[in-house]
Amino acid sequence: MKIFAVDDDDVFSEILRQKLRLIGYGDVTCLQDPLAAQQVLAEAAEAFDCILLDIEMPGLNGVELCGRIRALPAYRHTPIIMITSLAGRQSIDMAFQNGATDYITKPIDTLELKARLHGVERLLDERKRLQMLEYQISLQTDVVPLDFAFDQPILVPEFDRGIEFHALQNYLLTLGLKGLYSVSAVAICIENAVLTYRIASRVAFRNMLADVGSVIEDCLKTESLLIAYAGSGNFVGIVTGTADWVPADLEFEMNAKMEEFSPIYVSERLPLPRIRVGPMVSNSLLSLARPSQVLDRAIVAAGSRSGLPRMGIA
Incomplete structure (x- = not known):
């Protein structure tokens, strides 16, 4: 390295x-x-x-x-x-x-x-594997198709607002005990992500995540938060202080913007992503033992129907 x-x-x-x-x-x-x-x-x-x-x-x-x-x-x-x-x-x-x-x-x-x-080496190895597969696919060579697990927190293409899930976890670990009390977590879940994962190619699934990422960027461009894709159709963000949005209103706005992508999904015979925005979740004494646990709690609070990170599907 x-x-x-x-x-x-x-x-x-x-x-x-x-x-x-x-x-x-x-x-x-x-x-x-x-x-x-x-x-x-x-x-x-x-x-x-x-x-x-x-x-x-x-x-x-x-x-x-x-x-x-x-x-x-x-x-x-x-x-x-x-x-x-x-x-x-x-x-x-x-x-x-x-x-x-x-x-x-x-x-x-x-x-x-x-x-x-x-940890960096493991991250680089996985990234290089995915990049090589994508490159081979672009050349239309006879290789194993791009593959990754449903629960894998992959890099979302063209999601400039997002950071890597690994970095978001490191941020929480770096804050320390006092810093963790001043942040909250929110989850933005794709309710039907598991269906898309099962019926679409992995490239199409990643493109779907990019579409949702563009909607998130558009709707939260004035907000100060760190956000990452955590796998299983779940984006999670960390907010300092209070957020200037109402989850139900933000959810309505995001799904309305998602409708603009409808012709693409109809033509590709894929379900249009349905977005759910959860409430703000604060750290608890339980979360302090494992700082990133607040991210899991945010996903649960959002009522995600697509599964939790790191659980996978059959």
Whole structure:
């Protein structure tokens, strides 16, 4: 795995390089200048697999650099881990809102760093498998069709507002005990997703998710939330404070916009997605033991008829 690290502290950069080498990652490029780093990434003949960014840097801070990296087509979905001494809520929120996949505070624990990077490798392996299958399909070669489980939290194409489910889980883990009390979760469920999954190709199912994603983006463009596709036809979002919408009204608006796609679904003989918007769900003492449990509770509260994440179907 090719790793690109940016930190203006020469001493820390060397410590980081040594830690990475110790846990088996020797292909590491370290830069101290964030502006130079942006140029290197933009001009690299071969893209890096994972990026590590400090936040407090002169000229261009790591959060801004993260947003600029996300604007580069080659790094739209590359795992980006913030490694910083900043542990405040504002820094965490800004990092994930600008595209961070994970967040680690200094000083670095070697075992924690190893666990996070192993998670990145698993993410990259699954992504590469799906990309290869899609590429082969585009060439109309005789290969096994694109396949993924119904409960798999896949990347939704052209859903620019969304982040990866893995990143949303990392965000909740990063908030800490105090931060979890100030957020709520909401689920936006596709009630008939399981039917589409059973009768349509996987490409058609992903296209359906993209259509729903475009409706979500259109209806929530003024709202501040982190949202991801969690699998099983369920989008889940994290909101800080109170949301400026009524679930029933938002549900009506989304389904009305979904009607605009009706001719496409009629022509392809597929059911038009039916969207259900759940109520806001706050963290409980039970959720604090496993922060991401609030996402499951939001899906249950929405009355999802398409199933919960990670349960699968026959």
